[in-house]
Amino acid sequence: MHKLEIRDLHVKIEDKEILKGINLTINSGETHALMGPNGNGKSTLLMAIMGHPKYEVTQGDILIDGTSILDLAVDERSKAGLFLAMQNPQTIPGVSNLEFLKYTVNAHSEQKQKLKDIFGSIKQQAQDLDFDLNMLKRFVNDGFSGGEKKKNEILQLKLLNPYFALIDEIDSGLDVDALDVVSNNLNINPNQQGKIIVSHYDRFFKKVIPTHAHVIIDGKIVTSGGAEIVDKINRAGYNWVKELS
Ligand SMILES: Nc1ncnc2c1ncn2[C@@H]1O[C@H](COP(=O)(O)OP(=O)(O)OP(=O)(O)O)[C@@H](O)[C@H]1O
Numbered sequence: 001m002h003k004l005e006i007r008d009l010h011v012k013i014e015d016k017e018i019l020k021g022i023n024l025t026i027n028s029g030e031t032h033a034l035m036g037p038n039g040n041g042k043s044t045l046l047m048a049i050m051g052h053p054k055y056e057v058t059q060g061d062i063l064i065d066g067t068s069i070l071d072l073a074v075d076e077r078s079k080a081g082l083f084l085a086m087q088n089p090q091t092i093p094g095v096s097n098l099e100f101l102k103y104t105v106n107a108h109s110e111q112k113q114k115l116k117d118i119f120g121s122i123k124q125q126a127q128d129l130d131f132d133l134n135m136l137k138r139f140v141n142d143g144f145s146g147g148e149k150k151k152n153e154i155l156q157l158k159l160l161n162p163y164f165a166l167i168d169e170i171d172s173g174l175d176v177d178a179l180d181v182v183s184n185n186l187n188i189n190p191n192q193q194g195k196i197i198v199s200h201y202d203r204f205f206k207k208v209i210p211t212h213a214h215v216i217i218d219g220k221i222v223t224s225g226g227a228e229i230v231d232k233i234n235r236a237g238y239n240w241v242k243e244l245s
């Protein structure tokens with residue numbers, strides 16, 4: 001069992017306070033849906049948890065199993081068990097996707113493996129995602145379609161198998177079949193991964209069913225509960241939540 005705790009988190013970007021006191025605890029095996037209107041701080045929260053240097057924590061703490069990770073750099077947070085599947089994945093021209101995946105996996109293990117030793121596992125995980133193997137030979141995300149970039153994020157997530165997966169709008173840009181494949185892969189959960197999943201759509205949360213749901217308005221969680229919150233937002237929008245804030 002592992003625990004990710006966010007305590008009274010305040011985050012600034014370029015002198016503007018975006019998060020204004022977030023409290024959230026995620027245990028192994030839990031799936032937390034994070035919803036909220038555009039521009040209210042969902043991606044900011046995930047970026048701050050992962051340690052993006054542009055997101056300045058001005059107050060509060062982030063802890064894994066009771067130990068603060070605020071002083072850790074992004075790669076150290078990754079080794080501590082966090083992974084962020086980004087809303088807008090970066091392109092890395094000049095770096096082959098396969099090499100990138102190999103270095104990523106090797107950075108997380110004591111024993112450094114050669115590509116030939118690791119290729120079987122990468123290939124298997126890619127096939128499970130219905131991810132065209134030609135994508136492995138290309139530069140990271142370079143010229144990938146929107147959906148291909150999202151699948152590439154999930155491929156990294158599967159290979160690293162973190163304690164906690166932070167998943168930002170992975171469903172946007174996926175066609176209906178890809179949405180099914182990605183959801184099925186997220187539902188395979190061998191080590192009781194904890195998840196925070198940002199999405200605007202209940203059709204995704206019908207496939208990956210949350211144990212908890214939260215709504216962020218203006219940098220604060222204004223309501224929390226179970227999957228019924230996702231249903232209510234789908235039916236009634238955000239006006240009722242805004243009245244709570
Ligand atoms: N680098 C930046 N510089 C200035 N403002 C920023 C920066 N990044 C984010 N913001 C602002 O922070 C606020 C929160 O943005 P964030 O990306 O967290 O929203 P979000 O809830 O994820 O929205 P969406 O649903 O559209 O993805 C927005 O007003 C945004 O413009």
Ligand SMILES: [Mg+2]
Pocket residue numbers: 042043044087168
């Ligand atoms: Mg966002």
